[in-house]
Every structure is written in C-alpha cells, then in structure tokens.
Amino acid sequence: MSTPETPDARYHIEVSAVAEHIAPQSRPEDDHYVFAYHITIRNTGREPAQLLSRHWIITDGNGKVQEVHGQGVIGEQPTLAPGESFRYTSGCVMETPVGTMHGSYQMVAGDGHHFDAVIPPFMLAVPRVLH
Structure with missing residues (x-):
C-alpha cells in the first residue's frame, strides 16, 4: 500500500532573488534609490503550475x-x-538606501x-551602507 502524496509535494515552487542598486538612476540627495531584482521561479513540485498574480510587500529603512x-x-x-524555471528582472524605487521585499505568487x-x-524576504541595499 502506498502513502498518498502530500499537497506540498505536488505543488511546490521555489523562489530566489538577487537585488542590486542602480546607482546611475538613483538620486540620494532626493531620497530616490533605484533597485533591480532578479527573480528565479522554479517548479520543484510534481504538477505543472501557472503564475497568475503577485503580491509584494516592500519595506523601506524607515x-x-x-x-x-x-x-x-x-x-x-x-x-x-x-523541473522548469522562469527568470525575470524587475525593479523598485525606495526613499531609503536600505529595505526589504517579500511576498507571494498566486499559482494554479x-x-x-x-x-x-x-x-522569501531579501535585502535591498546600497553597497557599503551596511557594515
């Protein structure tokens, strides 16, 4: 007799992010900091899945x-x-040189x-701002 699969085994997406500060587009004197983030979404489950929508929570240093x-x-x-992955790059603007982002993708x-x-949460930071 086999053990039934858990829903997590069938429906599992791993998300990783790498952020970078875009200095040429930032204006620190105006509290305007531009960041790019590179996202990799990988289906590690057993079912195909489509990304329908996104929900981001962005928190600045204040x-x-x-x-x-x-x-x-x-x-x-x-x-x-x-087993497939999807990669994309997007960006955000904050009023502080440091912040975080996290959220979720709604899938079917x-x-x-x-x-x-x-x-998962990831850091947005101007280089050399954090020790």
Missing part, C-alpha cells in the same frame, strides 16, 4: 510599507512544468488547485 498587487510578472503569466496547478508560492 519602516514605510508598500504593497503591490498585480497580474503576472513583467506582463507574463508563465506556466512551469515540473494543472489539476486546478490554487496555491501560493512564498517569496
């Missing part, structure tokens, strides 16, 4: 929180087969099951 909701990412709603599996893929 504790000011911005929430961003939207359809897809960079105008796309990619479908990932098990090939069998119609809806689930969230967690975007």
